[in-house]
Structure formats: C-alpha cells, structure tokens
Amino acid sequence: MRLPSHHIEVLLLLGLALCTQAASAADLTVRVSDVQGRPAHNVVVVATPKAAVSAPGRPAMAEMDQIDRQFSPYVLAIHTGTPVLFANNDSVAHQVYSFSPPKRFELALYHGRPREPVVFDRPGIVTVGCNIHDNMVGYLYVTDAPWFGTTGDDGVWTGRDLPAGEYELQVWTPLLPPHEWLHTQSIALGDQATRASFKLKRALRPEPVPIKDKRVRDY
Template sequence: MNKRGMTFSEKKFVLFTYLLSTFLVPTSAVAQEGETAVAGVNHQLAVTVANQDQSPATNVVVFLQPTNQNQSLPMNQTPLHIGQQDKAFVPYVSVMQKGSEVSFMNYDDITHHIYSPVGQHKFSFKIKASEEKIIDTIDETGEIAMGCNIHDWMSGHILVVDTPYFAVTDDNGIAKLPDIQQGDYLLNVWHPQLSSDNNNDVSQTIEVNSTRSARVQLNTTLAREPVQENSEDFDFLSDY
C-alpha cells in the first residue's frame, strides 16, 4: 500500500471542502427565512355590509379594534378633508383616527359658519369662499355632529376612533381596509342613522391572517340620510 502523505494540492482541496460545508448557508434555510418574512406582511380586508333586506349598506363606517390591548398601533396617514359644496357637507359621513387633524374646504362662492355644539369636540368658525380651515389634533374618540349656522339644513358627521384600521362602504356596501397587522380584532359598524346604542350595530371578532374578506348584516334599521337641501328649493308641485 502506498503510504505517501497528501500533496500540497490535495491538502488545499480538503481545506476548501471543509470551509465550504461549515460556513456556507444551505439554500433551504434561506427559503425558510423568506417564508417567515412574507408571513409578517400586513393584510388587506374587504368587508361587505348588508342591510336587513340584503341590499348594500352604503356610506357606513367599518373599523377594527385589536382584542390585544397591548398591541402597538401605527397612525393612519390618510388625511381627512371635508368639503362644503352646493351648501352641503361632502362627504356626509367621515372617519378619522384619534390624534389626527381634519381640514374643511369651502368650494361654494358664499360664506359658511361651521359648528359642532356638544361634547369634547366643540368648535365654531366662519369659512369664506375658497377658504380652508384646519382643526388641529383631535384627542378624544366619539362622534362629531356638524352643522352650519347660516344654512341650517346642512349636516355632517365625523367618527373619531382609536384605531388606524377603518374605511367607509362604497355604493356596493364594501369597505376596503388596507395594511392591517396580523391578529384578532373586534369588527364594528357605525352610522349616525343606525337605530342602535351609540349608532354602533355589528360587533364581532375576526382574525386577520388568512381571512381576506368578511360579510356582515345589520341587526337594526339604517334610516335614510337627511337631504342637505333648503326646503325653499323643493318643488312641492312636482308630484302632482
């Protein structure tokens, strides 16, 4: 048997093989890490809200509150703008996160006197044509009911919530809530014309993980929104 020692080239090959097997990260480990990162990506939830007769419940606020009270929540960076247009609040129903600001923009060629008379959110200001008024940080949750001292048929509502996860349903009764952290949440539905305590109807737990959509039905009647129009503009003879 040939008992010669390894040549210098053979020793280099053995050393290279050892280093390769010891320090090189396996391909399967990289794939696993990638899967973990994807699992942490935030989710989008589409909530369909139906009236008792199964018709779409439009212009309804949907918001999620985490069941874990210690969950850290981000700030929703979507600005809230409320217009005064054709002597009406546009939109009629809005929602914002506590700690945010709201801006009012007068698109009419006349002056409005916007006010909210009750609660923690009392305010009153005149806003001239094409003027913008910003109300700084609102630090209390709850409903803000608004009117105009000059045009008393004008009305609007803001719901201030303690969560960044909210939306308003569209004409199909669908609210799309983007960028939600994975977890368990309490799903709430709100509208000023709901005949329920605090105008809050549906309240149920939902897991935001694999769930991408949800459907809820109102338990109480959603009354028709008031018409923001001067009664003097109505044509009472139109139906005769």
C-alpha cells in the same frame, strides 16, 4: 468577506420572521346592507385587534368639503389626532361649528380660502353643522383603532394588510336611532382574504339633500 456562521443563522431567522409576518397579513372586506338587503353606503367600519399589532401609517390631514350647502363626505372616519381641513367649494359662505364633547369648535364665516385645520384629539362622534344653514349636518367618527373607513355606494369597505389575529368589527351610521348606532361582531383573520357582513335591522333615515339651485343666494 465571509460572515461567521452565527451571523448567517441570525440573518436567516430574521428573513424567515419577515416572510412569516408578510404571509400572515391579509385583506378584510366588510359588506353592510340595510334591512331590505340593499347596499348601505357612508357606514363607518372599524376593525380593532384584540392583541397588539403593528399599525399602518396615518395621513397627515383629512378634508371635509362643503358643496351645495351640505358637507362632503357626509360621514368622515379619521384617526385620533388627525387635523381636518373644512374646505368650502360652495357658492356661498359657511360658518362651521360643533358642540359635540369630543371636539367643540367654531370657524368664523368664510368662503373660498378655508380656515386653519381643526385637530380632533379625542375619540368619539362629532356632529358638525353650519350656523347659517340649519339643513347642513355632517359627522366625524374619531377612533383609536388602526383600521377603519366608510362603505362606498356598493356597501363595501376593504381593509388592507391586516395582521393575523382576533378582531372586533364595529359598524356605525348616524342614520339609525342613537341606541342602535353601533353593531359589533368578532372575527378571526389568518393569511387569506376574509369577508364579513352586517345586515342592519332597521330602515335607514335619508341623508340630507344638497341644494343645487345656484339662484338661491344668502351669504
């Protein structure tokens, strides 16, 4: 069956639009270093478009584990509305809680089988701790932005297939004083892979140290 000429024209235009959209997406690599130029890991990186774009899909659930009397990962970035499972693969029981305004909650003492996931339905920074172990602390960075993540041991985070346009980049770490938590810069993305960098202006505080001595028993 032969299509009418105007149908063919519409299909060609649609194909051209799809090709243009695909070609205008590129990766963004952000490198974060400390004041001495060393890679800064566990730093949240957020890329917020200044105009409306098609957002990527979201995972159904995220997880923050508890190992060696510490939260793992130490910093977890999630999208607003994501349920988080607080697993406990430690040798002792924990009682996870938060008093942070974006999400106040408390999970009764447990070990092994985790409690029900907690849904983080408001953006903001949530500090979590354990009522039994005062040395335990972790952070959830809850954001409405479509692209975000945390840097690895190499101090790098890479966002995939970001549409071309203007973005505001933001980095955050709890290891700086509160008034210096956020660092921002603007960047323009085209159809080529783009790199950006942040150098923090202060030395980072050390992360909490895990307690690996299995002879220590409490709960």
